[in-house]
Amino acid sequence: MQQTKQRGAMSWVGNVAVIFGKDLRAELRTKEALHASLSFALVILLLFSFAFDPSAEQTHDIAGGLLWIVYAFAGTLILNRSFVRELPNDCLDGLIAAPIPAWTLFLGKSLANFVLVLAVELISLPIFGIFYNVRWAQQGWALLLVLALTTWGLTVVGTMFSALTVNLRIRELMLPILIYPIMIPALLGAMEVTGPLIAGKPLEGDLLTWVRLLVGFDIIFTSLSVALVSTKQKG
Amino acid sequence: MREKIIYILAAAAAVLLVRNLYVILLGLPDEAQQGPIYRIMFFHIPSAITCFIGFFAAGISSAIYLATKNPRYDAIDVASTEVSLAFATVVLATGSIWARIIWGIWWTWDARLTSMLVCWLLYASYLMLRRAIDEPTQRAKFSAVLSIFAFSDVIIVWKSIEWWRTQHPGPVLSIRTGGGRMDPAMEAAIYWNLLALILFGLVLVLVRLRQEETRREIDGMRQMAHAI
Numbered sequence: 001m002q003q004t005k006q007r008g009a010m011s012w013v014g015n016v017a018v019i020f021g022k023d024l025r026a027e028l029r030t031k032e033a034l035h036a037s038l039s040f041a042l043v044i045l046l047l048f049s050f051a052f053d054p055s056a057e058q059t060h061d062i063a064g065g066l067l068w069i070v071y072a073f074a075g076t077l078i079l080n081r082s083f084v085r086e087l088p089n090d091c092l093d094g095l096i097a098a099p100i101p102a103w104t105l106f107l108g109k110s111l112a113n114f115v116l117v118l119a120v121e122l123i124s125l126p127i128f129g130i131f132y133n134v135r136w137a138q139q140g141w142a143l144l145l146v147l148a149l150t151t152w153g154l155t156v157v158g159t160m161f162s163a164l165t166v167n168l169r170i171r172e173l174m175l176p177i178l179i180y181p182i183m184i185p186a187l188l189g190a191m192e193v194t195g196p197l198i199a200g201k202p203l204e205g206d207l208l209t210w211v212r213l214l215v216g217f218d219i220i221f222t223s224l225s226v227a228l229v230s231t232k233q234k235g
Numbered sequence: 236m237r238e239k240i241i242y243i244l245a246a247a248a249a250v251l252l253v254r255n256l257y258v259i260l261l262g263l264p265d266e267a268q269q270g271p272i273y274r275i276m277f278f279h280i281p282s283a284i285t286c287f288i289g290f291f292a293a294g295i296s297s298a299i300y301l302a303t304k305n306p307r308y309d310a311i312d313v314a315s316t317e318v319s320l321a322f323a324t325v326v327l328a329t330g331s332i333w334a335r336i337i338w339g340i341w342w343t344w345d346a347r348l349t350s351m352l353v354c355w356l357l358y359a360s361y362l363m364l365r366r367a368i369d370e371p372t373q374r375a376k377f378s379a380v381l382s383i384f385a386f387s388d389v390i391i392v393w394k395s396i397e398w399w400r401t402q403h404p405g406p407v408l409s410i411r412t413g414g415g416r417m418d419p420a421m422e423a424a425i426y427w428n429l430l431a432l433i434l435f436g437l438v439l440v441l442v443r444l445r446q447e448e449t450r451r452e453i454d455g456m457r458q459m460a461h462a463i
Contacts (some may be wrong), residue, residue, distance in 0.1 A: 157384075164377045168367045177363060181356045182384055184349075185391065221385065228380050231301045 019108025063196030078160035289319030
């Protein structure tokens with residue numbers, strides 16, 4: 001701990017980067033969570049095509065809602081694996097015992113999950129466009145901003161609760177029950193913005209209010225998680 | 236001593252509730268637009284405030300638990316969450332009954348109702364999480380974290396009628412509106428019933444707290460017996 005402090009203010013960036021790189025490498029070598037999450041997203045997209053007429057005009061209106069339900073479900077698979085991956089060979093104990101502040105570990109893991117979930121979203125978005133005959137790229141940059149903001153909110157909350165539930169017998173059952181209610185403000189905002197953006201409306205007026213909600217959600221839950229992770233380390 | 240306090244508080248709550256029921260059912264006239272059904276608000280609003288106070292107390296004691304690791308605060312956390320969840324159920328049920336009469340529907344997905352349902356689900360998942368963890372310190376730590384997260388939704392429920400245009404009626408109490416939205420006699424009845432329900436909730440929390448302490452004692456003895 002003392003050494004970490006002496007290395008200067010930038011050392012925490014290094015810690016975060018190391019954890020981030022480690023998680024991404026571990027995932028990219030096996031790709032088990034990525035594959036599961038992607039195929040799950042595809043299966044739900046397929047199922048939705050039976051529930052709603054894919055060619056109907058109304059389907060475009062509920063596109064935002066459909067997409068975020070797919071992303072929230074698929075994302076949970078990745079978040080679940082994030083800490084379960086550390087259980088064999090007592091890797092989790094090693095990580096906790098490592099001489100780095102707990103919140104850098106948390107941030108590193110959150111960032112890795114963020115990249116993985118965002119990757120799944122970016123791959124399934126064009127597939128959604130093809131299946132449902134939607135020209136989604138008209139407001140590409142604004143859509144990317146909304147995707148990034150919401151995904152960060154989801155991964156921060158998800159990583160936090162993935163850490164809490166990792167030692168439970170029924171962790172796969174508990175994680176969705178715990179995180180979906182907390183994520184509702186972010187998911188709601190994302191659904192409200194994504195639909196109009198896909199339809200080609202510019203990001204302004206009412207839509208900006210929802211983006212502000214997303215930014216607020218991200219700030220509140222990132223700081224809350226980082227603060228709580230730090231207090232837990234003391235005990 | 237503690238027994239006596241519980242009995243005194245319970246007696247005070249009972250007397251107040253009877254007095255309030257008399258005022259609400261016989262003393263106050265029907266409301267001009269809603270008719271007799273408006274009386275449900277004398278339980279709806281105080282229950283909501285009581286459950287928010289309880290969730291707030293749970294959040295504070297969770298934060299103190301995380302800082303001090305004193306199991307006492309975990310007991311306060313679970314006791315006041317359980318009691319508040321019961322009051323939250325009352326809020327949802329009375330609100331639904333009122334909505335059926337006034338709006339003609341049991342439920343509508345506006346910001347107030349939705350966020351309150353989310354609030355109920357969050358604290359229900361809190362109780363589920365507690366059941367899922369066997370180890371007491373771990374259970375206390377994790378549920379304290381969840382309790383603090385869940386409280387963020389209570390703030391949304393409280394503020395939702397100001398942030399969004401909801402079908403749920405806007406603020407009526409003069410501490411939030413500056414007065415003029417409600418007859419003073421009716422508003423006084425709300426405050427009296429709030430006092431009664433807070434006392435009643437407090438009694439339940441104290442009883443539940445004692446039960447939790449006894450449970451921990453029994454657990455300790457059992458562990459000692461196993462060790463021998």
